[in-house]
Amino acid sequence: MTQTAPLSNAGRPAAVQPAAILAVIPALNEARHIETCIRSLMAGSQALRQVPMLVADGGSSDDTVAIVERLRTEFPNLSVLHNPKRLQAAALNLAAAGAPVAATILVRCDAHSIYPENFILDVAQSLVDTGAASLVIPMDAVGETCFEKANAWIVDTPLGSGGAAHRGGKASGWVDHGHHAGFDLSWYRRIGGYDESFSHNEDAEYDVRLGKAGGRVYLDAGIRIQYIPRGNVRRLWKQYEGYGRGRAKNVRKHGSRLKLRQTVPILALLGSALGLVASLVYWPAIILPLGYVAILALASGLVALKHKSLCGLYAGLAAGTMHMSWAFGYLREATRPKG
Template sequence: MRSEPSVSIIVPTLNEEKYIRQAIGSLIPVEGLDYELIVLDGGSTDRTASIVEELASSNASIRLERNPARYQSAAVNLGAKVAKPQSAIIVRADSHAEYPPGFVAGLVGELNQQKVASVVVPMRTRGKGFLQRGIAAAQNSRLGNGGAAHRTATSSRYVDHGHHAAFDRSAFLAVGGYDESFTHNEDAELDLRLRRSGARIWLCSELAISYFPRNSFGALARQYFNHGSGRAKTMLKHRRPPKLRQILPVGALGLNALSLASGIVVSPLFLLPGLAYVGACMTGGLFLAVSERDPAGCVAGPAAMIMHHSWAAGFIYRVLRSTASKAWPAPASIEAVR
């Protein structure tokens, strides 16, 4: 009789034809676990769905489902509901990543051994081309990640938040899963509710994954704008102040904007604080290039500046939008007045 629990691996995806085959291949357990792998596609317009169907034709444990809501939060919620009834554990996996050997089995073991509701893992960013390697260098360093636990952890421990990997299915459903109004930062918001319910979160440092970052500055800026907006939304929903490392980008944006405006209107001397910030980031990138022996590290300086300012802009946008909606509530409809 099989003693291992059944596992449902849930993979949200959208236009990931470059990465989906590799991601699925690295996720399939080889340890004899009872598993299913569900790809939730949000309406891909490339070959993502056809690649998954091809893989499913040779592996009955793989299946493709549609995610009409498109977002990751909705995909994982749907996957947790449509997973086979005997699945006690759900694994959330990204199609934009690569997983170490024994990843799923390791998560199952950690979840059972630690008796927790969730296991999270470190995320090491890895690039392929020159620009992507530079962006990866920024995201892997304190210059870009500010010391986030799931970016810097070297030992396993209980944490408040981390990169989501596995859940006790009943605990996940008991708190309502992800808040589907969140397009970003849904993981941190869920972790808050899990901890408030009395559940614990375990960071397993041995199961670090490789994540492939955006490969253009424009895509990076959009991603971090959304991250900042999502973090502000979590803060406003739960009325929790941001951590220092999360508020520093807002300070950097304010400092640089004031420095630039004052330098233009008042005196060029006021440009010095902004130039000092730019110099510090560029020096940090140069240090990464030398320490990692990769010239692409020089890109980490500009990448970090884009990450800082985009995150801050998204954060401020969400706060101002929330403030405006409270100050100017939507007018009642004619039908409601009647």
């Protein structure tokens, strides 16, 4: 649960030395987004050009690496780190293991995001000011294509993300988990970094171990990023199925319980499936899946009206894809035999 606090970094000049910071962007086939991401990260203070910035590439088959290499002529502090394990967790661990001696702060940046000026410096400063072991931030989803826009409009609502604090949250404070932005490297190394057996949900798993070790996570709502969501059903399904599998692995590893917002998609999937099967012998049971579809259809209409755009009609499809894939991934992993 988020607790409000007066701490904020808005408008504060950076005091953390650039040499104390290492910025890392895990990437895999991000040719569409990587240049926009890097340029947004480099906007602001000239001190940003003194911060080592690694693009940890997991073996991209598109032009991601070529684009980064071209940008190095403009930003000499930029370099490519080859990540043979491909996963984001491995990328951060690899960067932390090879961090410069002077580095005490690791800033995680995502290639799908657009950052405000001085983001890296602000994250580092807020981490120091709060004394947190990790700093997390809110994500404000934005879209370019019609489906991306609908996805963005619905994901930050309770129907989309279930009200997660880091999804469009407005209040700063101490939290159990959030979207990772900055790490105290001493804490990161102390608890062993990310668990590389997690392809998804590695951040939530890290936060569980951090909490058990006595580390604290601070959500700074004054530092916000724009996140570009997946642009079609197939990619969105793959993303959220992975999230579901990761959450199930987390529950299995730590014995933690699901929150209500995480239980609802599972109930929606099971209820809809049960209703379809039961309707073969008792037709009123069809109200379960039809009721769920009606909720999604209503959400689509409301989003379209709110944003005065027919793109909003995709909102229900996006929400339903998130719910069903997350629940499917969770149940698939949770019922998998151990070993």
